[in-house]
Structures are given as C-alpha cells and as structure tokens.
Amino acid sequence: MQPVIDLRTLVSEIPDFPRPGILFRDLLPLLADPAAHAEVIRRLVEFATPLQPDIVVGAEARGFLFGPTLARELGCGFAPVRKAGKLPSAAWNESYTLEYGSSALELAHYAIEPGMRVLVHDDLLATGGTAAATVALVDQASAVAVGACFVAELQGLDGRAQLRGLPTIALIEYAGA
Numbered sequence: 001m002q003p004v005i006d007l008r009t010l011v012s013e014i015p016d017f018p019r020p021g022i023l024f025r026d027l028l029p030l031l032a033d034p035a036a037h038a039e040v041i042r043r044l045v046e047f048a049t050p051l052q053p054d055i056v057v058g059a060e061a062r063g064f065l066f067g068p069t070l071a072r073e074l075g076c077g078f079a080p081v082r083k084a085g086k087l088p089s090a091a092w093n094e095s096y097t098l099e100y101g102s103s104a105l106e107l108a109h110y111a112i113e114p115g116m117r118v119l120v121h122d123d124l125l126a127t128g129g130t131a132a133a134t135v136a137l138v139d140q141a142s143a144v145a146v147g148a149c150f151v152a153e154l155q156g157l158d159g160r161a162q163l164r165g166l167p168t169i170a171l172i173e174y175a176g177a
Contacts, residue, residue: 128162
C-alpha cells in the first residue's frame with residue numbers, strides 16, 4: 001500500500017493574484033505530479049462510488065481537469081458545463097451571481113438524460129455560485145444531483161450552504177477565504 005500523499009503541500013500559494021489582497025491557490029501542480037494526480041482521483045472515487053452516479057458533470061474550465069478521469073474510473077460518462085455561448089447545440093442555461101458581477105453556465109440537452117444520477121465536480125468550492133448553478137442545470141435536465149466533489153474548498157466563504165445538503169467532499173480544506 002502506498003503512503004497517503006499530503007496534497008496541500010503541492011498546492012502553490014500566490015499572493016495578490018489576480019488582484020491585491022487575494023491569495024490564489026494554484027492546484028495545477030497536482031496534475032504535474034503523477035502520484036498526486038492518482039491520489040486525487042483515488043479519493044474522489046472513494047467518495048463517489050457509493051453514490052452510484054451515472055455521469056459526472058464538470059464545470060468549465062477547471063472541472064475538466066480531473067472530471068473526465070474521475071468519470072472513467074467510476075465507469076460512467078462525463079458532461080461539461082460550459083460558459084454561456086460555448087455550446088453549438090440546444091442547452092439549458094443558468095445565470096448566477098459572482099462577487100464582481102454575474103455569469104451564466106450551460107449544459108447541452110444531449111449531455112444527460114432525465115433521471116440520471118449526477119455527480120457535480122469542480123476544482124474549487126468557494127462561494128458556491130458555480131456549483132449551485134451546475135446543480136440547477138441538472139435540475140433543469142430532470143436529472144438528480146447525488147453529490148458534489150471538489151479538490152479544494154475555501155470554507156470561510158460558506159459555499160456548501162449553496163448545495164442544498166448534497167453529500168459533498170473537498171480533499172483540501174482552507175479555513176479562511
């Protein structure tokens with residue numbers, strides 16, 4: 001059995017990015033390290049397997065980093081949730097508020113079917129706006145969100161409160177914003 005990797009030690013912290021006063025936590029080094037990448041997927045699969053998802057839905061763009069591999073390991077499909085206007089076909093649309101404005105996400109009509117069990121995935125849970133919009137898209141598709149998983153969470157921003165009590169995991173938790 002391989003030792004458990006402390007994923008937090010691989011996350012880079014970049015002060016004052018993208019603007020002064022923000023401490024950006026860069027998760028990309030987890031992708032550069034094959035053992036860390038495998039550990040992220042192993043832990044997410046351990047969480048998600050009992051939820052029996054039919055599909056993983058990942059939010060643009062960082063939900064695309066681990067989401068497809070997670071889906072493959074779970075033996076299910078992957079559907080991307082894109083920024084508005086990026087999909088070439090009919091899509092459900094959900095607007096949401098950001099700390100600095102608003103945005104919208106879309107999910108293609110062909111991506112999931114009514115009644116499917118959906119695991120929502122993104123790299124980071126902060127305020128919960130993106131995750132809540134993704135769950136709302138799943139609802140619009142008449143599918144069922146069964147859980148949400150993240151690589152990291154900024155707990156001080158209370159994003160979990162936006163997830164309506166869904167089983168949720170974040171592999172790395174930061175107490176502050």
